[in-house]
Each structure stands twice: as C-alpha cells, then as structure tokens.
Amino acid sequence: xxxxxxxxxxxxxxxxxxxxxxxxxxxxxxxxxxxxxxxxxxxxxxxxxxxxxxxxxxxxxxxxxxxxxxxxxxxxxxxxxxxxxx
Amino acid sequence: xxxxxxxxxxxxxxxxxxxxxxxxxxxxxxxxxxxxxxxxxxxxxxxxxxxxxxxxxxxxxxxxxxxxxxxxxxxxxxxxxxxxxxxxxxxxxxxxxxxxxxxxxxxxxxxxxxxxxxxxxxxxxxxxxxxxxxxxxxxxxxxxxxxxxxxxxxxxxxxxxxxxxxxxxxxxxxxxxxxxxxxxxxxxxxxxxxxxxxxxxxxxxxxxxxxxxxxxxxxxxxxxxxxxxxxxxxxxxxxxxxxxxxxxxxxxxxxxxxxxxxxxxxxxxxxxxxxxxxxxxxxxxxxxxxxxxxxxxxxxxxxxxxxxxxxxxxxxxxxxxxxxxxxxxxxxxxxxxxxxxxxxxxxxxxxxxxxxxxxxxxxxxxxxxxxxxxxxxxxxxxxxxxxxxxxxxxxxxxxxxxxxxxxxxxxxxxxxxxxxxxxxxxxxxxxxxxxxxxx
Numbered sequence: 001x002x003x004x005x006x007x008x009x010x011x012x013x014x015x016x017x018x019x020x021x022x023x024x025x026x027x028x029x030x031x032x033x034x035x036x037x038x039x040x041x042x043x044x045x046x047x048x049x050x051x052x053x054x055x056x057x058x059x060x061x062x063x064x065x066x067x068x069x070x071x072x073x074x075x076x077x078x079x080x081x082x083x084x085x086x
Numbered sequence: 087x088x089x090x091x092x093x094x095x096x097x098x099x100x101x102x103x104x105x106x107x108x109x110x111x112x113x114x115x116x117x118x119x120x121x122x123x124x125x126x127x128x129x130x131x132x133x134x135x136x137x138x139x140x141x142x143x144x145x146x147x148x149x150x151x152x153x154x155x156x157x158x159x160x161x162x163x164x165x166x167x168x169x170x171x172x173x174x175x176x177x178x179x180x181x182x183x184x185x186x187x188x189x190x191x192x193x194x195x196x197x198x199x200x201x202x203x204x205x206x207x208x209x210x211x212x213x214x215x216x217x218x219x220x221x222x223x224x225x226x227x228x229x230x231x232x233x234x235x236x237x238x239x240x241x242x243x244x245x246x247x248x249x250x251x252x253x254x255x256x257x258x259x260x261x262x263x264x265x266x267x268x269x270x271x272x273x274x275x276x277x278x279x280x281x282x283x284x285x286x287x288x289x290x291x292x293x294x295x296x297x298x299x300x301x302x303x304x305x306x307x308x309x310x311x312x313x314x315x316x317x318x319x320x321x322x323x324x325x326x327x328x329x330x331x332x333x334x335x336x337x338x339x340x341x342x343x344x345x346x347x348x349x350x351x352x353x354x355x356x357x358x359x360x361x362x363x364x365x366x367x368x369x370x371x372x373x374x375x376x377x378x379x380x381x382x383x384x385x386x387x388x389x390x391x392x393x394x395x396x397x398x399x400x401x402x403x404x405x406x407x408x409x410x411x412x413x414x415x416x417x418x419x420x421x422x423x424x425x426x427x428x429x430x431x432x433x434x435x436x437x438x439x440x441x442x443x444x445x446x447x448x449x450x451x452x453x454x455x456x457x458x459x460x461x462x463x464x465x466x467x468x469x470x471x472x473x474x475x476x477x478x479x480x481x482x483x484x485x486x487x488x489x490x491x492x493x494x495x496x497x498x499x500x501x502x503x504x505x506x507x508x509x510x511x512x513x514x515x516x517x518x519x520x521x522x523x524x525x
Contacts, residue, residue, distance in 0.1 A: 013284045014272035017523055018265035024519045025512055028373060029258040032511070035365050036251040043357050 136420015
C-alpha cells in the first residue's frame, strides 16, 4: 500500500492529460472549422460566382481544343518525318 | 593455435547471446511482414534490416562511442574512467570490475562528468556506430519526422476538407483513442503490471494517432527508450487498418446508416486551397506553438503543392526527399531494436495498448459521425468517421469499401478524405498538447 499515493497521482495526471488534450484538440479544430468556413465565404464572395460556372464549360472546350491541336501537331510532325525519310 | 582461438572468440557466432538471437528472429519476422505480407514495406523493410544490423554481435553499430568502450572494456580505458569517477577497480577478473564500474556509471547524474567520460572514449579512439550516427542525425534532432511531414503535406489535397469543414470534428473525435490509451497505460502501471511513467504513457498513446512521423516525433521527445517498440507498433498497425477497423465500424452502425448517400461536395477554388495552410499556421502560432514544428512543416509542404509556383520543390518534397529520409529514418528506428530495450514486458504492453488505441479512435470517430448525422440537416454517413484516425489514405479506403458493401452505388472515398486529412491535423495538435503539457 506504500505505492498507493504515487499511482493515484499518476492516474490523476493521466486523467488531466486526457481532459486537457481532448478539450484542446476539440477547441482548436472548432476554431479551424470557423476560420475555414469564414475564409471560404469571404473568398467565394469576392471572387463572385461568375467565374465558378462559366469556366467549367469554357475549360472543357479549351481542353478539347488543346488536345486537338496537340494531336494535329503530333500527326504533322510524323508526316514531316515520314517525308524527310523518303 | 592461439590465433585461431582469437579468431573464434571474435566471431559473431561465439559472441551471439540468446536475446540477440531472439531479436534477429524478430527482425527477420519484420522483413517477412514487409516483403511477403506487404505491411508498410517502405518503412518496415529498413526498420527490420536496421534491427538486424543493430544486433550483430561485437559490431556495435547501434552503440555510441562511449557504449562501445564499455562493451570492449579495455583495462587501461576502464581504469581512467574509474579514476574519474573515484571508484577503485580491485576486482581480480573482468566481470568483477564490470560489476563495480557499470553501476557507478549508471547512477552518474552529473552531466559534465558524463561529457568528460564521453570525451575520454573519443580520445581512446572509439567512434559512434553507423546506426547510432543515423539516429542522432535523423531522430534525436527531430529532423526526419518533420521532413517526412513536409512531404506528406505536399501529397495532401485539402479539397474535400474545405468543401465540408465540419468533417474536422471527426478528425478531432478520433484522437480520443490517443488519450484513452494514455489513461490505459497509466492504469496498467498503477495495477503494477508494467511500469510506465506519464511521458511514456503519452508516447504510447500517440500510436492511436495512426500517424508514423508524429508517433516517432513524440516518442523521440518524451520517451526515446521506447521508440523502437512504438514505431514498430505504429507502422504494423497502420498496415492492419483494413483488418482492425471494419468489424468495429459494422458493430457500431446499422445497415441503413451504412447505406446513407452523402450529397456531392462543392468544387473548391484554388484560392481557398492556398490560404488554408496559411490559416492553419496562423492558428497554430496563436494557440499552440508546441505543435508548430509538425504543423509548420506540414503547411509548408501543402503550400508548395497548392501555390503551383514551386512545382519542383513540391515534387522533391513528396518524392525524392521523403524517400531519402525514409531510408535513414527506418535504419535509425531499427537501431533501437536492441535486446535490452525491446525484449521487455513493456513492449508487450505497448503492442497491446497500441491496438486498443486504434480501436477506440475508430469507435470514437464513428460515434461522432453518428451524432453529427443526427444533428445536422445534411446527411453524414457514419462510416466516414472511422477515417478520422489519420492513416492516409488507407482509412478512407476502408470507409469506402465498407460503404460499398451496404450500398454498391455509394462511393464514400472523397467524403472520407476530409476526416482523413483532418485526422492528420488532429493528431499533430494532440502531439503538440502532450509536448506542451509534459515537457
């Protein structure tokens, strides 16, 4: 029974660490949730919804165009090589 | 004949002790798990091999110069140590002298005398073993886990988290596993089964964060003597996430809950992604400076990725640099797999507590997700809660897989990535709290 006191102290310390730890983790992440939500709202307000929707179509079209021009470039390079070899 | 005898006495076989033999067998098991079972091979392979190297008899690869000199026990050098310490080596044999000198060194608390002894070892021509040097450079300095954390940051996409910031709560809930395990560890000590102090208990608990670099970082700060066992437990359990989590997830949810379909995530703008790591860092600086090393490097890596202007740095951080660091980190962890540190009851305790930490973390995440599902209008599938124990991206894949079992059209992967990366932040915050509280 001599060890009773230090061990209860150890348990208390573990318990304190748990309370403080979980409390802090939750508090910190709650703050982060608030900060992130605020940040997103501000950014979305200032960048306006317009470039949100339109670029989707434009971007897709541009991508297809870009792919096409890549393909065209590759084909013409191949033809060029082919002719040179002749 | 004498020469042959000398050669035999210098051989590994002659000097192999039983504990070393057991450790070599354990390291071969780690290599087997890495190579055949594909358990986190990137780390377990160098760790297992480092352990093999550390246990080669007489080579002393894991020992510092001072420890080498004690292992060699050269009479002249030992006499000089004894003079310094003021003890008399009057034992007739080597063993008797060891019995006098080693306890005297062990009970030495004066740091300056210790430094002088170390200087004498260096002067006598002893040098640090290779693995010891790796350990000093990568882990004792804290550098390697932080560099790896930067790489992880450069690999992390915060998009799903930004689209649904509330999933951060799931990452917080899953950290309950860490602190419950701390309580378990001090409970075991007060029952007298093992002997952990509060620092060691905290370092064991962090296994529940399911984050290798964080676990190594905290262990190196709070309980370096347990580092080998903690790192091995953390990485092997991370590999076992697909086996540990599903039964817990199924037990805590109904089939209807598992089949909940979540609404699609909104697209996240680039600007949000750039500002997010900076916002995290500002919050860390304001409220929890002790987590600044871990989260600072993490945010740096993420900013390099999202800013899009330093693709070369981002590429290096997530590929070449993280790979180089992993090799030396693995070997350095392996250097702690030596018999007198690893073959103890404590190691068994750590392995048992580690798996409990994982289980509790998973359960807490799932329960939190259930609660959030009840409270909010937006449906939340409880399965994504289990992804709150970091283990990126394995835990998110597990959520996805269990979700598909209940509803084959329900893809939860992107939804689970939110809590998953939140778990990384959560365990780094938990680590910061522990370091602040205990150091």
